[in-house]
Structure formats: C-alpha cells, structure tokens
Amino acid sequence: MPAARLSRRAVAAGIGLLPGGLAGGAGAQAPPPLIAGAADLQFALGEIAARFRAEAGQEVRLSFGSSGNIARQIEQGSPVELFLSADEAFVLRLAAGGHTRDAGALYAIGRIVLFVPPGSPIRAEDGLDGLRAALEAGRIRRFAIANPEHAPYGRAAEQALRAAGLWERLQPHLVLGENVAQATQFAIAGGSQGGIAAYSLVLAPTMRGRGAFRLLPDALHEPLRQRMALTRRAGPVAERFYTYMQEPAARAIMHRYGFVLPGE
Amino acid sequence: MDWIAFRLSVALALWTLALLLPLAVWLGRVLAYRRFPGRGFVEAAVALPLVLPPTVVGFYLLTAFGAPSPLGRAWERLFGHGLAFSFEGLLLASVIVNLPFAVQPVQNAFAAVPPRVREAGAVSGMPPWRVLLAVELPLAWPGIATAAVLTFAHTLGEFGVVLMVGGAIPGETQTIAIAIYDRVQAFDERGAGIMSAALLAVSVAALGLANTLSRRVGRRTRDA
Numbered sequence: 001m002p003a004a005r006l007s008r009r010a011v012a013a014g015i016g017l018l019p020g021g022l023a024g025g026a027g028a029q030a031p032p033p034l035i036a037g038a039a040d041l042q043f044a045l046g047e048i049a050a051r052f053r054a055e056a057g058q059e060v061r062l063s064f065g066s067s068g069n070i071a072r073q074i075e076q077g078s079p080v081e082l083f084l085s086a087d088e089a090f091v092l093r094l095a096a097g098g099h100t101r102d103a104g105a106l107y108a109i110g111r112i113v114l115f116v117p118p119g120s121p122i123r124a125e126d127g128l129d130g131l132r133a134a135l136e137a138g139r140i141r142r143f144a145i146a147n148p149e150h151a152p153y154g155r156a157a158e159q160a161l162r163a164a165g166l167w168e169r170l171q172p173h174l175v176l177g178e179n180v181a182q183a184t185q186f187a188i189a190g191g192s193q194g195g196i197a198a199y200s201l202v203l204a205p206t207m208r209g210r211g212a213f214r215l216l217p218d219a220l221h222e223p224l225r226q227r228m229a230l231t232r233r234a235g236p237v238a239e240r241f242y243t244y245m246q247e248p249a250a251r252a253i254m255h256r257y258g259f260v261l262p263g264e
Numbered sequence: 265m266d267w268i269a270f271r272l273s274v275a276l277a278l279w280t281l282a283l284l285l286p287l288a289v290w291l292g293r294v295l296a297y298r299r300f301p302g303r304g305f306v307e308a309a310v311a312l313p314l315v316l317p318p319t320v321v322g323f324y325l326l327t328a329f330g331a332p333s334p335l336g337r338a339w340e341r342l343f344g345h346g347l348a349f350s351f352e353g354l355l356l357a358s359v360i361v362n363l364p365f366a367v368q369p370v371q372n373a374f375a376a377v378p379p380r381v382r383e384a385g386a387v388s389g390m391p392p393w394r395v396l397l398a399v400e401l402p403l404a405w406p407g408i409a410t411a412a413v414l415t416f417a418h419t420l421g422e423f424g425v426v427l428m429v430g431g432a433i434p435g436e437t438q439t440i441a442i443a444i445y446d447r448v449q450a451f452d453e454r455g456a457g458i459m460s461a462a463l464l465a466v467s468v469a470a471l472g473l474a475n476t477l478s479r480r481v482g483r484r485t486r487d488a
Contacts, residue, residue: 185451
C-alpha cells in the first residue's frame with residue numbers, strides 16, 4: 001500500500017490537480033474506502049453515507065452500477081472494499097472465489113414497480129393488466145427494463161413479465177438498460193411508454209412528478225435478496241460502514257426507500 | 265458541476281500528453297523518414313484505435329490489466345493495488361487509445377518538411393540532433409501542436425474505454441464523461457447538462473487554440 005500511495009502522490013505532485021483526499025496529500029492516511037452499490041441503492045445509500053459521515057466522522061466513496069458488472073470488476077482487481085449487491089448470487093459467487101471475506105449478510109429485499117411517464121397509454125393503477133391492455137391496443141412502442149443478463153432487477157422484470165404472460169409479446173418493444181437506474185431513466189425520458197423500475201428509485205425525491213408507478217406483487221418474481229460483503233481489501237472504515245448498514249439509523253432510511261428489511 | 269471528475273479528466277489529459285507527446289514525436293519522425301521492414305504494420309497498429317470500437321479496445325485492455333493477467337499480477341505485487349480500475353491503468357489505456365491522434369499529425373508534419381531544407385542542414389555540417397532542433401521541429405511545430413490539442417480534447421471526451429477499464433471510482437477513474445453518464449442515470453439532467461456544456465466549451469476552446477496556434481506558427485516559419 002505505501003507504494004500505491006507514493007504513486008498517487010507522484011501523480012498529484014506532477015500535475016497538482018488531483019483532489020487531496022485521493023492523492024494522499026495528507027500523506028499518512030489511505031484514501032477513503034470505495035463502496036460499490038447496486039444501481040437501485042443510489043439514493044438510499046447516498047443518504048446513509050451522508051449520515052455515516054456526520055456520525056462517524058469518516059469519509060467514504062460511493063460508486064454505482066449493475067451488480068454483475070461490479071462483481072466482475074472485483075474479480076478483475078477493482079479496489080472495492082464493500083460490495084452491496086442487488087442479488088445475493090453475485091456475492092456468494094465472489095465468496096466462493098475467495099474475493100470476499102465471507103458470504104456477508106442479507107441487508108434488504110428489493111421490490112419492482114411498473115413505472116409510467118406522464119401521457120403514457122398505460123394506466124399505472126392497473127399494474128401489469130394496464131400494460132396488457134395498452135399492448136393489445138397496439139399503443140406500446142418501447143418498454144424499458146434492465147438487462148436480464150447481468151442486472152438482478154432485469155431478471156426480476158423478466159420473471160414478472162413471464163408470469164403475467166406478457167414476455168413474448170413485449171419482445172419487439174423492449175429497450176434494455178445497463179442497470180435498473182438506466183432502465184428507469186429510459187422509462188422517464190419520454191421515449192418509451194413505461195418500464196419496470198426499482199421501488200427504491202421511484203421513491204426518490206427527484207422522481208416526484210415524473211410519472212406514476214404501481215408496486216408489483218412480489219409473488220411474480222423470485223425475491224431480490226440483496227446481500228453485501230466486505231472484500232479482501234476491506235479496512236476499518238469499510239468494516240464500520242458494514243456494521244452501520246445493519247443498525248437502526250440505516251435501516252430506517254432503507255425502509256423509507258421501500259426496501260423490505262431482514263428480520264421484518 | 266462535479267469538479268473532482270473535471271479535475272481528474274484534466275489531470276488524465278495532461279499526463280497522457282506528458283507521456284505520449286515525446287513518444288509521438290519520436291515515432292512520427294521515424295515513420296516519416298525511415299524505410300524499414302514492417303513499417304506498414306507499425307502504421308496500421310498506430311491507426312487501430314481509430315477504427316476499433318472502444319469496447320473492443322477496452323475489453324482487450326481489461327483482459328491485459330485484470331488481476332488474473334500476468335501484467336495485473338506483476339503490478340499488484342509491485343504497487344499493492346490492481347492496474348485495472350486505477351488511475352495508472354486509465355492513463356496507460358489513454359496513452360494507447362490516443363496513439364493515432366498524436367502520431368499521425370506529427371508524422372504528416374515531419375513528412376511535409378522539404379527534403380532540401382533538411383539536406384541543407386546536414387550539408388552545412390550540422391549534427392542530426394541540431395537538424396532536428398533547428399530545422400525540423402520549428403517546421404513541424406504546427407503538427408505537434410495539433411497532436412497535443414487533439415490528444416487533450418480526445419482524452420477529455422473518451423468514454424467507452426474508460427467505462428470498460430475504469431469502474432467509475434470517484435476521484436480516481438470517474439472522468440467527466442463518466443460522471444455525465446452517471447448523472448443521467450441518477451435522473452439529474454441539470455447536473456448532466458452543466459457538465460456537458462462545460463465539456464463542449466473546453467473542446468471548442470481547444471480546437472480554436474489549435475487553429476490559432478498552427479496559423480501563427482505557420483506564418484512565423486514562412487517569414488523566417
């Protein structure tokens with residue numbers, strides 16, 4: 001690690017442009033730990049991190065993406081110290097490969113919604129029946145979901161649409177987001193008539209007034225069991241954050257963003 | 265406006281210039297003046313990043329840099345952290361993808377120096393390094409300036425390769441182009457709009473500078 005810090009300091013000294021925290025301007029301490037979260041966490045985890053900074057007096061860096069991509073990056077040597085996946089399979093795979101300390105802990109169960117932008121032919125309050133009606137009326141051109149191949153919310157969306165018997169008919173209309181946040185962005189951007197989004201994202205304050213949504217029954221898909229684990233690189237601050245995630249303050253924020261919490 | 269990402273992008277662009285420009289001046293000059301077997305192959309290799317999709321370049325670099333690769337393992341042993349998803353890895357990727365933007369203008373500029381002028385220098389007893397400094401570089405200067413500006417602007421805008429090998433780590437690999445992408449995904453169109461406008465302004469300024477610079481230098485060399 002000293003060599004890493006030295007090289008970063010060299011980067012900063014050479015140009016004098018890099019931010020002090022990462023450049024090791026302070027010299028002695030390591031850069032704040034990198035915490036990688038699934039895209040459905042980008043608002044909830046931002047709030048939790050802000051509280052953590054205020055209460056623990058420790059800085060953390062956040063990065064968001066699809067769980068599959070983050071898991072692959074950890075296998076490739078990314079400096080992530082704590083990984084909060086939207087799907088426990090990715091964490092368990094990393095644990096089996098020796099990339100995390102252990103199998104970690106379940107921290108939330110995610111829910112999916114049908115999201116509909118203003119002016120869409122889909123009646124949000126009818127849920128997937130509303131989607132079916134609009135589809136039969138030939139009024140769906142584009143419908144956004146996350147990529148089922150590597151985004152857990154995409155897989156849940158596929159399962160729900162299959163359960164409702166809509167998957168085959170929706171095929172020519174699907175647009176795939178790289179992760180659930182991008183799928184949600186596609187759904188609100190106006191180019192599509194709706195999409196399957198994360199409950200935690202549509203509950204965010206910035207989403208107010210951007211459209212309507214309907215929570216989909218969790219019986220339609222396998223539960224989005226979200227698991228987190230510390231990686232082999234984790235230091236004390238990441239460990240503290242991991243514990244913090246399971247304490248009442250963080251749980252209250254997660255609850256407000258629509259997550260079902262373990263033990264509830 | 266995400267100043268951390270902006271500063272990171274500028275730092276990446278300046279570092280890329282610092283490493284790439286000397287290499288480009290050397291390689292561009294060799295390609296312009298020397299005839300050697302495999303010259304066509306080297307020229308094609310330099311041009312490859314222009315035609316390959318950034319995801320292809322990114323995929324190969326990720327495979328070459330990743331923790332399981334020999335380079336990734338050696339780097340980890342030397343510096344205690346991986347090469348992929350680090351600033352250094354990003355810099356190395358940036359140098360590679362910018363090769364054509366740096367080498368080709370330099371090569372064209374050296375090739376445009378009239379052979380008579382170079383020969384005159386050599387005939388009057390100048391050693392090769394003085395011919396380079398006193399004759400070739402002043403004449404090839406506009407091409408080198410163009411190479412620098414193109415490399416700088418292209419690094420600020422590079423997206424696909426950074427997405428593949430960077431991992432969007434704030435302050436380390438989350439460049440301005442990636443930050444814009446992330447702002448859009450966070451439904452923050454205002455933030456994305458401000459950063460996009462800033463990037464647009466910097467790019468226009470860079471191209472304006474390149475044009476002014478090459479015109480002025482061109483005039484001076486003609487007068488001399």
